[in-house]
Amino acid sequence: MSAIHVTTKINGDVVDYVCEADETLLDVLRNRLGLTGAKEGCSTGDCGACSVTIDGRLTCSCLVLGAEADGREIGTIEGMAKGDELHPLQRKFLEHAALQCGICTPGILVAAKSLLEHNPKPTETEVRFGLAGNLCRCTGYDKIVRAVMDAAQEMRRA
Amino acid sequence: MRPFIFERATSPESAIAAFHADRATSFLAGGTTLLDLMKLDVVRPERVIDINALGANEIEISEDRLRLGASVRMADAEAQEELRRRVPMLTQSLALAASTQLRHMATLAGNVLQRTRCPYFRDVSWSACNKRLPGSGCAAMAGFNRQHAVLGASDACIATYPSDFAQALIALDATVDVVGRRGRRQLPFAKLHVPPGRTPEVETTLAPDELILGFEMPIEPWMSRSLYLKIRDRDSYEFALASAAVALEVDGGAVRQARIALGGVAAVPWRAREAEQALIGRVLDEASCQLAADIAFAKAQPREHNAYKPLLGRQTVARALLQAAAMEA
Ligand SMILES: Cc1cc2nc3c(=O)[nH]c(=O)nc-3n(C[C@H](O)[C@H](O)[C@H](O)COP(=O)(O)OP(=O)(O)OC[C@H]3O[C@@H](n4cnc5c(N)ncnc54)[C@H](O)[C@@H]3O)c2cc1C
Ligand code: SF4
Ligand code: FES
Ligand code: FES
Numbered sequence: 001m002s003a004i005h006v007t008t009k010i011n012g013d014v015v016d017y018v019c020e021a022d023e024t025l026l027d028v029l030r031n032r033l034g035l036t037g038a039k040e041g042c043s044t045g046d047c048g049a050c051s052v053t054i055d056g057r058l059t060c061s062c063l064v065l066g067a068e069a070d071g072r073e074i075g076t077i078e079g080m081a082k083g084d085e086l087h088p089l090q091r092k093f094l095e096h097a098a099l100q101c102g103i104c105t106p107g108i109l110v111a112a113k114s115l116l117e118h119n120p121k122p123t124e125t126e127v128r129f130g131l132a133g134n135l136c137r138c139t140g141y142d143k144i145v146r147a148v149m150d151a152a153q154e155m156r157r158a
Numbered sequence: 159m160r161p162f163i164f165e166r167a168t169s170p171e172s173a174i175a176a177f178h179a180d181r182a183t184s185f186l187a188g189g190t191t192l193l194d195l196m197k198l199d200v201v202r203p204e205r206v207i208d209i210n211a212l213g214a215n216e217i218e219i220s221e222d223r224l225r226l227g228a229s230v231r232m233a234d235a236e237a238q239e240e241l242r243r244r245v246p247m248l249t250q251s252l253a254l255a256a257s258t259q260l261r262h263m264a265t266l267a268g269n270v271l272q273r274t275r276c277p278y279f280r281d282v283s284w285s286a287c288n289k290r291l292p293g294s295g296c297a298a299m300a301g302f303n304r305q306h307a308v309l310g311a312s313d314a315c316i317a318t319y320p321s322d323f324a325q326a327l328i329a330l331d332a333t334v335d336v337v338g339r340r341g342r343r344q345l346p347f348a349k350l351h352v353p354p355g356r357t358p359e360v361e362t363t364l365a366p367d368e369l370i371l372g373f374e375m376p377i378e379p380w381m382s383r384s385l386y387l388k389i390r391d392r393d394s395y396e397f398a399l400a401s402a403a404v405a406l407e408v409d410g411g412a413v414r415q416a417r418i419a420l421g422g423v424a425a426v427p428w429r430a431r432e433a434e435q436a437l438i439g440r441v442l443d444e445a446s447c448q449l450a451a452d453i454a455f456a457k458a459q460p461r462e463h464n465a466y467k468p469l470l471g472r473q474t475v476a477r478a479l480l481q482a483a484a485m486e487a
Contacts, residue, residue: 004164021164021206024193044194045260049426057262058232063193065186066264067164068208132395134259 008069010035011079027049028066029076029111037077041135049135051107052076058114060133067113077106079127080113088158089113089151100138108134112148118155124149159196166208170337170369177339177367185209185369187229187268190260194274198289214267214371219244219345224377226371228267228335232256232323235266245377247384247403251326254388257395263317268371270279270350270427271362274317275305275397281487288314289358300407300413304463305399308471309454310425315358316461317425318397319351321390324427325403326386330420332375338368347373351426380415383487387478389470398422402478406442408487413437413446418454423471430454433475442483444476449473 003018003144010033019028026043029052041047043062050062053075070077079089089112092098099105110133115122115130122130125150128141167173177183184203187191187210195201214227219240226235235241236252256264277298278284286295293471298306298316324347332347334349351364364370384405390396403419407414415435418430433454440446458468 002163012424012468020161022159022161043197045190047260048257057192058259060190060259063189065189065193065206066207068186068189068210115258129394130258133259 001024004067006067006070008071009073011074011076015134016133017066021065021067023066024062025052025054025064025066025069025074026061028069029061029074032066035078038110039103039106041103041107046135047104047107047109051110051134053110053114056114056117077110080109082105083084083111088154089116089148092147092154093144096143096150098139098143098147102135103133104138108136108144112151115148117154120152122149122152127139130133159193160199160202162196162203163205164208165205166211168211170212170214170219170371173207173209173212173369174337174339174367176205178205179367181205183207183366187438188264189268190256190259190264191268191272194444197279198280200273200280205458209369216372219377222376222433225372225374226266227372229265230340232264232266232269233258234260236261241470243381243382245326245330245384245405247329247381247383247386248323248326250386251322251388254386256323256392258265260411266323266365266373269321269479270327270347271370272321273361275320276317277302277305279317281370289317289354292357292359297318298460303461305397306424306461306464308458308460308467309361309420309428310353310427311459312356312358314356315354315425317354317358317422319346319428320397320422321427322386322388322398322401322421324351325401325419325421326336327373327375328427328429329384329403329405329417330377330381331336332373332377334373336364336368336370337371338365340365340433342371344374347427348429378407381405383408383482383485384417385482385485387474387481388473390422400474404475404477404478405483406479406482408442408483411441413440413442416450416479418450418475420454420475423455423458423467423479430475432456437479442479447476447479447483448472450479 039049041049214229216227218225286297388401403416433450
């Protein structure tokens with residue numbers, strides 16, 4: 001099988017990589033580029049642990065080929081904090097203890113950031129529906145929803 | 159995933175030219191069905207043609223027609239304000255499907271060509287599945303068939319057709335715009351899918367090299383009185399156990415035209431034409447809506463674990479009709 005050369009932008013930086021046709025973007029991020037924030041929960045589009053943005057749109061990187069990222073802009077959890085300064089969502093997740101094992105957390109943060117970009121003032125129902133594609137086996141979602149609502153409020157004030 | 163050759167098409171012509179009749183070739187759109195089933199080893203293309211750059215992204219709404227390009231993402235069609243207002247059933251069928259992530263990725267053509275969620279089809283460790291392995295039998299027949307179809311199924315396959323959006327298309331008398339090696343053609347959406355019969359592995363009337371370019375449908379002012387009602391195990395992010403796409407033209411209290419399509423209960427996109435007929439000239443009330451619902455499921459054939467579906471389906475249809483009747487359209 002012939003390797004495919006891909007030029008993309010990840011969290012603002014130009015990145016070149018070579019991958020096989022049968023590698024997903026999630027495989028490439030984790031195994032070739034060392035960006036292990038996005039997780040593989042199910043690999044079939046069900047859990048959202050692999051969430052990233054492509055050209056600003058929230059997607060499951062487990063159902064995108066690495067080759068498809070050519071010429072696109074990828075956003076991952078690694079690009080969320082500015083250096084040591086956490087994103088308000090990240091801070092609120094800590095404050096509210098909105099995580100336990102943490103497997104779902106990177107995906108939920110990426111999804112929540114995308115949600116708030118589209119809808120800065122969501123209702124609780126909108127948060128729950130908007131994040132429905134991100135499954136969590138630990139928290140029961142309540143603290144996640146509260147952390148997102150709280151962060152949204154803080155971000156509106158800022 | 160098994161290894162395959164990856165190619166990109168930049169136009170419908172180049173996609174068709176890249177198609178190889180002698181090799182298992184698949185078109186890749188959003189990938190949310192194709193890559194999923196490739197990982198599960200259910201489909202095994204040797205060649206994958208990425209069609210994400212070939213265009214077909216148009217949403218054209220005129221006074222009386224709508225055209226939706228094949229590559230339009232579910233999320234983009236769903237977000238169209240004018241469409242939401244003029245044909246709510248269509249945007250609701252998209253908004254109530256899958257998750258935010260998946261709706262961003264999935265295309266309209268991919269959506270109508272998605273494969274069944276029958277667990278025995280999706281898990282290759284089950285040896286009996288006529289759809290996956292023609293002639294091997296059907297594990298669902300004597301298995302856990304709670305999600306399975308009660309309308310349009312056969313002794314060879316009782317899998318449910320899963321798309322929500324397809325129910326809106328069939329209800330709206332959409333046509334499909336298709337291009338392949340033998341040229342371009344249009345076919346009624348109702349003729350795109352074929353019931354399982356004795357060959358459940360054959361799901362559509364498309365030739366393997368044929369590409370969907372878009373969907374077209376007439377839209378009329380009365381279609382603002384339409385909705386998609388989806389009943390499922392949880393409130394979001396789940397396939398339908400039963401659903402109804404309904405549109406009503408009401409004149410002086412009586413029904414002039416009705417459209418009813420059923421999701422979650424049938425083997426193919428399902429139009430309940432006899433139920434529609436029964437409503438014409440009638441006033442919409444509890445009794446007439448219930449009658450139409452009963453007719454829609456008159457030929458239902460339940461199996462061991464889905465015997466609840468005809469009742470759930472009837473209630474879904476009746477409720478959808480009553481809700482549409484109450485709409486200010
Ligand atoms: C967890 C999960 C939940 C879901 N829930 C729902 C739900 O509630 N309701 C619902 O309706 N759907 C649901 N889906 C299904 C989802 O909507 C479909 O997978 C999606 O719409 C497929 O579109 P795609 O662009 O990703 O198609 P792809 O996976 O790229 O393609 C699907 C098939 O269509 C073919 N194809 C694609 N485009 C064309 C074209 N233009 N011409 C010819 N052939 C083409 C491909 O070759 C392939 O065989 C769910 C999926 C997942 C994974
Ligand atoms: S219902 Fe159809 S898809 Fe499911 S096991 Fe039977 S033959 Fe296969
Ligand atoms: S790993 Fe991608 S959705 Fe679960
Ligand atoms: S914290 Fe464990 S899955 Fe969400």
